[in-house]
Amino acid sequence: MALHDEALRSPPSFQSPVMKKVAERLAVIHMSNEERNTYFAYLKEAVHSQDVLLAASEKGEKSLEKGRAEGLAEGLEKGREERGREKKDSTWPNDFCKADKQSHLSRR
Structure with a gap:
């Protein structure tokens, strides 16, 4: 599975689109610099x-x-x-x- 998919996977308990966005941003914040650079290159x-x-x-x-x-x-x-x-x-x-x-x- 790609790095960005793993990092952005939100728990199934999140039903709100806003909470999913928050989870995505938190996942990016918690990435290492290398992971973050790879993710931004992908985007x-x-x-x-x-x-x-x-x-x-x-x-x-x-x-x-x-x-x-x-x-x-x-x-x-x-x-x-x-x-x-x-x-x-x-x-x-x-x-x-x-x-x-x-x-x-x-x-x-």
């Missing part, structure tokens, strides 16, 4: 790791938002281009009517 590393994780998460969220915006813009642009090509190449109403008539005639 510092834990805070640093949490900061790194939070920063990476925020960066990922920003990148995701940027990627979605770029993808949407690109998709809209492609849609406009395709729609423009279809309008130029299509004789849609006439083609549709011919195809519809042919399908009705072939069913008979």
Whole structure:
């Protein structure tokens, strides 16, 4: 078991969160200098790791938002281009009517 876990273990009779904090602080006070230095190094590393994780998460969220915006813009642009090509190449109403008539005639 890690040093900090042993030092901060509070007796099961403590039900109050305040008393648990008091027990933790007393445990730190009663540590030797070496144990205390190790414990504070552990706390510092834990805070640093949490900061790194939070920063990476925020960066990922920003990148995701940027990627979605770029993808949407690109998709809209492609849609406009395709729609423009279809309008130029299509004789849609006439083609549709011919195809519809042919399908009705072939069913008979």
